[in-house]
Each structure stands twice: as C-alpha cells, then as structure tokens.
C-alpha cells in the first residue's frame with residue numbers, strides 16, 4: 049500500500065468567510081479526490097488557531113504544513129513579499145497570472161520565500177478591489193487633505209503621500225466609526241464582502257479601484273513537507289492550487305456581480321465614483337516614488353520591480369488592443 | 383471526547399479554590415500535553431498575541447480605571463446615593479440606579495469584562511454599605527454589566543454579523559428593542575421584589591430634615607457631574623469624536639478631571655488608582671489567557687468536530703429546530719465561550735435555518751440574547767468570575783451564583799418572548 | 814526556615830517591580846489614547862505609530878500585571894469551599910497549585926514565547942502599516958518576560974505557603990484586588 053498524507057492548513061480567514069474560505073475547501077476536496085484519498089488537507093480557520101497574521105510564522109516553523117493567506121501581509125517581516133499580491137497601478141488579474149506562470153513571477157516569488165523554508169503559490173484572485181467607501185464626494189486633491197481613512201499597507205502609504213491620514217480602527221468598530229464620522233472613509237474589498245459589513249447603509253460614495261487591481265492570495269507550503277511528498281502528489285497539489293485559484297477569480301466575478309446588482313436595487317443612495325484625474329496623477333507619482341525607494345532598498349527588490357514594470361508594459365500593450373479595444377467597441381454600440 | 387472530560391475535571395478543580403485563571407491553564411496543560419504533546423503549546427504565544435492586538439479589549443483597563451477613580455474620589459457613591467434619593471422612601475432605588483448606569487455603560491462598550499468590573503467597583507460598595515442583600519446586589523450588577531452584549535455596540539452582534547453575513551447596522555438596530563425590554567424587565571423585577579421583600583433593598587435614609595423638594599434638588603445637583611461624565615463618554619461615540627474603545631479613555635481622563643474639580647485630586651490618588659486597575663485588569667486577562675489555552679486544547683483534541691456532529695443531528699422542522707437549537711446553545715453556553723459557539727455552532731445552524739425560511743435577523747438576535755446569558759450561567763460564566771474578583775471577601779461565589787439566577791430567568795423569558803412574539807420586537811420570524 | 818523568608822521577600826520584590834512597570838504603562842496608555850483622540854478630532858492629525866503604541870502599552874499592563882496580581886492574591890478564586898478551610902489547607906492548595914499549574918504553564922509559555930520573540934528579532938519585523946512602529950520583537954518579548962516573572966510569582970506563592978504552614982504567616986490579611994470594592 050502507498051503512504052497516505054494529511055496536511056494541516058492554517059488560513060487567515062474565518063471558517064465561513066465567503067469566496068476566500070471556499071477556495072481552500074475547493075482545494076482540499078480536489079486534492080483528496082485526485083489522489084484517491086492518499087492526500088488529505090485539514091483546514092484550520094482563524095477561529096481555531098487565533099493567529100490570522102501568524103500563518104507565515106506557523107508554516108515556517110512547521111506548526112502547520114500549509115497556509116492560505118496573502119503575501120503582502122508579511123511586508124513587515126520580509127519586505128519583498130509585498131510584491132506578490134497586487135501593486136497600485138499594477139497588472140490586472142489576467143496580466144498578473146501571465147506574469148506568475150509565464151513571465152518569471154513564480155521564480156521571483158520562490159526566491160523570496162526560499163530562505164524562510166517555504167514555497168508560495170498563487171492562491172486565488174479577488175479581481176479589481178474597490179477604492180473604498182467615502183461619506184463625502186472627493187472632487188479634488190484638497191478633499192483628500194487630512195481625510196481620515198482606514199487603509200492599511202502600501203496603498204496606505206500612497207494615500208498618505210497625497211495628504212490622507214491612514215487610520216487604524218479595530219475591524220469590529222469600523223462600522224460605528226464610519227457611521228459616526230470618526231473616520232471619513234474605509235477601504236475593504238469589493239461588493240460581495242463589503243455588503244456584509246453594511247457600509248452601503250452609511251456611505252453614499254463607492255469609489256472604483258486603482259490600488260489593488262488584482263489581489264492574489266497565496267498558498268504557503270512548508271518546504272520540508274513539500275519535499276517529503278512523492279512526485280505525483282506534488283503534481284496533484286500544483287494542479288489543485290492552480291484550479292482553486294482560477295475558480296476563485298471567476299467566483300469573485302460572479303459574487304461581485306450579484307452583490308452589485310443587489311446594492312443597485314436595494315441601496316439607490318450608493319453612487320459609483322471615480323477619483324478625478326489630478327488625484328490619480330498625484331497618486332501615480334507618489335506610487336512611482338515609493339516604488340523607487342523600495343527598489344533602492346535591495347537588489348532583489350530592484351529586480352522584482354523591474355520585472356513587473358517590464359511585464360506590465362509589454363502585456364498592457366496587448367491588453368489595449370484586445371480587451372480595452374473590445375470594451376470600447378461595446379461602449380459605442382450599446 | 384478528551385475535551386468533554388477536561389470540562390469535568392476543570393469544574394472539580396475550580397471548586398478546590400485555586401485561582402480560576404491558572405486552574406484553566408493548568409488543566410489545559412495536563413490534557414494538552416497528554417493528548418498532543420508539549421508542542422501544542424507552541425500556539426500559545428500566537429494566542430496571547432491575538433489578545434494583545436485585540437484593541438477592543440483595551441476598553442477593559444480603561445473603564446476599570448474610570449471606575450476606580452470614581453470610587454476612590456467618592457463620586458460614584460455620590461452619583462448612586464443621589465440617584466437612589468430621587469426614589470424617596472421607595473426601596474430598591476440604588477439597584478434601579480445601578481441598572482440605569484449599567485445601561486448607559488452598555489451603550490458605550492460591548493466588552494462585558496469592562497462593564498461588569500466597572501459596575502462592580504462603582505456600585506457594589508455603595509449597595510452593601512446601605513444594607514442591600516448580597517445576592518440582590520451582585521445579581522443586579524452582573525445583569526446590568528452584561529447588558530453590554532445585547533445593547534449596541536456589541537461584540538456578539540459584530541461576530542454574528544460576520545458569521546451569518548448580515549449587515550452590522552441591521553443587527554444593531556434590531557437589538558435595540560430587546561435590550562430596552564430587558565432593561566425595563568430588570569427595573570420591574572426590582573420594583574416587584576422590593577414590594578414583597580423591602581428588607582433586601584432598604585430605601586435611602588432621609589437627608590436630615592430637608593423638604594422633599596429640596597432633597598430632589600440637592601440630589602439632582604449631585605448627580606449631574608458624574609452622570610455628565612458618562613454622558614460625555616457616550617456622547618463622544620455618537621458625535622464621532624472617539625471610537626467606543628477610545629471613549630473609555632475619555633472616561634478615565636474625565637474622572638481625573640472631575641477629581642480635580644472636586645479637590646480630590648492627588649498624584650498619589652492617580653497612582654493608587656492605577657495600581658488597583660492593574661490588579662483587576664490582570665485578573666481579567668489571566669482568565670482570558672487561561673481560557674484560551676483551555677479552548678485551544680478543546681479544539682485541537684477534536685472537540686470542535688464533536689460539536690459539529692451533534693449539531694447536525696438537530697431536527698429539520700421549524701419550531702422544533704428553533705427550540706432545540708436555543709436549548710443546545712444555552713447548555714453549551716454553560717461551558718464554552720461565546721466566540722467558539724459563534725464560529726463553530728452557528729455556521730452549522732445557519733444553512734438549516736435559511737432552508738426552513740427563518741428570518742436570519744431574528745435568528746441572530748435570538749442567538750445573541752442566548753449567548754449573553756452564557757456570561758451569567760454558573761459554573762463558567764465570566765461575569766461571575768469578574769465580579770467575584772472585585773468583591774469584598776464577605777461576598778462569596780455562592781452568593782453571586784444565587785444572585786444571578788433571577789436575571790438568567792429574565793433573560794430566558796425575554797428570549798422566549800422574542801421566539802413567540804417576534805412582532806412585539808419589530809421583527810418577524812420568517813421572510 | 815530563615816532562608817525561605819529571605820527568598821520569599823526577595824521574590825516578592827520582583828513581582829512588585831513588575832507591578833510598578835505595569836502601573837506606569839497604565840497611566841501612559843490612558844494618556845496615549847486620550848492624546849490620539851484629541852489629535853485626531855481637534856488637530857485632524859493621525860499617527861499610526863502612536864495608535865500602535867496604545868496596544869503596546871496595554872499589553873504591558875496586563876502581561877506584567879499578572880505576576881503582580883499573583884503576588885497580591887488578586888486572581889479570583891471560586892471560594893465555595895476555600896473560604897471555609899483552614900490556613901493549613903489553603904497553604905497546601907496554593908503550594909501544590911503553584912508547583913503543578915503555575916510554574917509548568919509559565920515554563921511552556923516562556924519556552925515557546927522565547928522562540929516567538931527571537932524569530933521576530935531575526936527577521937527584523939516591524940509594522941506593515943504607514944508610519945507604524947519598528948522592532949516588533951520588543952513587544953513580543955514581553956510574552957516570555959511575563960512568563961518568567963509569573964513563574965517567579967508562582968515560586969513566591971509556594972514560599973509564602975511554606976511560611977503559612979510553619980505558622981509564621983497567615984492568609985488573613987487581604988491585600989489583593991479582592992476587597993477592592
């Protein structure tokens with residue numbers, strides 16, 4: 049008889065977090081079926097391990113064999129993990145997947161995780177994340193000045209460059225804080241997940257996204273555990289991770305479309321807005337500046353930034369004559 | 383099964399009288415190491431870290447600090463005795479005042495540890511000094527302090543919103559009437575009880591020779607400053623000046639300012655208040671850490687899967703399902719903490735409820751009411767431990783156990799009313 | 814016996830020191846939160862570094878408060894029977910409990926908490942948010958430090974129990990959080 053394996057997976061999300069949590073369940077089911085029960089995955093959600101942002105450390109130390117999370121959460125520990133989730137004004141989901149699988153992205157990601165005894169794989173995409181809920185309309189750069197916004201991470205730094213005050217608010221108090229104007233704006237994910245927090249009831253302006261055009265989650269695997277698996281099970285893992293990622297992208301598209309239809313119908317107060325061009329330009333410049341700073345930090349960061357920039361340029365040129373051209377055509381005939 | 387045996391052992395060990403926090407931790411250690419090995423405890427630093435980064439819990443030390451300063455400067459006593467005086471010769475005035483102050487605190491925090499301990503500091507000494515029955519006094523405080531869970535903002539409602547995918551705002555709105563009804567019922571209970579047993583809650587003595595009118599005037603004047611402080615705390619949330627957690631800091635600093643105005647301020651007083659705060663805070667958090675070790679061992683030894691299995695055996699008919707689900711949650715609430723119930727049990731019940739056409743908002747409020755009760759039920763109700771931690775030695779654990787009984791019954795009564803007459807509470811039981 | 818008294822008093826001193834640090838952190842924390850509210854509301858100025866300092870201080874309050882409360886008998890007990898027992902019985906409960914519960918539990922948290930903090934130090938971990946605090950290892954190392962002091966306070970509980978057994982001390986004097994109200 050062949051050996052059977054059970055991998056323990058820690059995910060950053062709660063047990064029934066929609067879309068994200070479905071991705072790990074989907075992965076676990078596929079692995080078990082494809083391996084005819086030789087490989088099982090036991091999922092522990094955040095309510096069990098209580099360490100949503102401890103997934104990196106726990107997988108690294110071998111307390112868990114695998115994790116499901118997002119690479120940019122580890123920016124404070126390993127700065128170059130920042131680049132493997134989504135970057136402001138960066139690639140869209142299709143372009144970024146192409147970069148991962150065909151443009152050298154995977155190799156760079158493994159290089160960053162290797163010293164930490166882990167492998168990282170793409171783990172599902174949310175698509176373009178919305179730019180956030182605002183209680184007042186943003187008409188010019190002046191309106192952003194001193195605006196208090198819950199916006200973490202690198203995107204928060206970009207916002208800070210154009211005058212926003214990034215503010216920490218405990219997730220449990222976000223709703224009350226926004227409702228009472230303790231803060232002016234909240235960035236979360238997209239319609240499907242934002243709807244659950246009820247922001248549509250208290251904020252009228254829903255801004256389109258620019259800061260996370262293609263948020264990619266990740267599967268983390270402890271390297272020793274990976275090496276213990278026979279080659280066929282490794283291949284099954286690879287395929288299951290890749291299909292789970294693809295499924296999440298289409299699931300996100302579907303769930304967001306449904307949720308958006310819902311918001312439009314039940315909350316006619318909600319207006320979709322785009323930041324004016326001068327704000328985008330200022331943020332674009334701020335982003336360039338911060339990226340330059342990051343690239344100057346170390347040689348590896350410089351290589352990653354360069355690889356992403358070059359790939360974006362090349363693939364965007366094609367996106368422009370294909371996807372964009374098609375959408376423009378549709379605009380004209382409708 | 384290990385988890386179930388562990389509960390039994392913990393219960394026995396608690397009775398021995400070793401500190402609760404370390405009994406939880408120690409029992410967890412034996413079962414954990416025996417079942418899974420030492421390395422299970424490598425998860426502990428992460429769990430402690432999650433308490434450290436849970437900034438909502440910052441309300442605990444901050445509210446305790448406010449309570450201690452109000453107590454040390456005698457402003458708390460002044461607030462409650464004056465409020466009690468407004469009731470004139472009516473017995474039970476202090477208890478009703480406690481419930482009303484507790485309701486105000488409940489509206490500014492969703493953390494039970496914060497409100498129970500603060501209420502224990504503010505009103506227990508006053509009630510005891512005026513000859514209140516120990517059971518009535520402690521029961522009232524636990525009942526009033528636990529209101530924080532149903533009166534918005536509330537942690538339970540936020541977690542349920544997340545687990546059930548309901549907008550937090552809808553839940554907050556739906557919880558208002560049940561909360562107000564519960565507060566009203568508490569007050570009615572005190573009025574009825576003291577009518578038959580006036581000796582359990584003696585009325586405030588007459589303020590030497592003042593006319594009733596003058597007395598009321600004096601009482602109102604004395605109430606204003608400390609009450610204003612609590613209103614400021616609450617107001618700062620409504621005005622958007624502070625988040626609920628931050629408002630507790632305004633309360634603490636405000637209490638010190640009041641002390642200054644009343645010439646009660648000294649650096650020694652602040653330092654002593656800080657010492658008391660640290661001790662009580664440490665007592666509360668040690669229990670949280672002991673309990674997190676306990677629930678870690680419970681779930682990593684398969685306890686969560688066992689619970690899941692039990693849940694799947696519930697009947698598939700609407701009223702049978704509702705009643706049994708409520709009973710199971712009530713019983714589990716005796717042993718397991720509400721976060722675990724919300725994350726393990728509720729997700730299993732939710733799809734069944736949805737399939738039965740049950741209104742999820744109504745269902746969520748039922749669960750929230752039910753989980754609130756778990757803070758009060760012996761042996762593991764945290765409110766009981768917290769209040770015991772700040773009680774004088776003359777108040778024994780058994781007094782508190784007996785004291786909360788009527789309040790548990792009232793909560794169950796309101797729960798039953800919401801089940802039977804949802805329309806009274808502005809809801810409907812199905813879509 | 815004499816050395817036990819000396820040891821007992823020496824250990825108590827360490828817990829009191831923890832308490833002193835926690836008290837200072839408590840006052841600083843209240844001030845810190847108040848300052849952040851005023852800065853945001855009045856001056857429309859937010860510092861994530863200052864916001865993170867809030868939970869750093871709050872962690873110090875309870876982590877270092879735990880050994881202090883242990884020394885001052887501030888941790889709540891279920892006293893259904895305990896209140897009625899003699900000092901000798903109480904001393905036995907405290908002696909055994911300290912040795913089989915407090916010290917081993919603290920040891921495990923020290924052991925794994927140490928790894929936890931060291932790992933953070935090795936990676937140079939800091940906040941990932943704009944303007945957040947660097948050197949996360951400092952606050953993480955409060956976990957093992959707290960465990961060491963809790964173990965010391967547990968040992969102290971044992972030495973105190975021995976003094977009570979010998980008849981030289983009693984449990985009568987309540988100086989803990991119990992009796993605060």
Ligand code: NA
Pocket residue numbers: 177235236237260
């Ligand atoms: Na986001």
Ligand code: NA
Pocket residue numbers: 487488489490491492493529530531532533534535536
């Ligand atoms: Na509340």
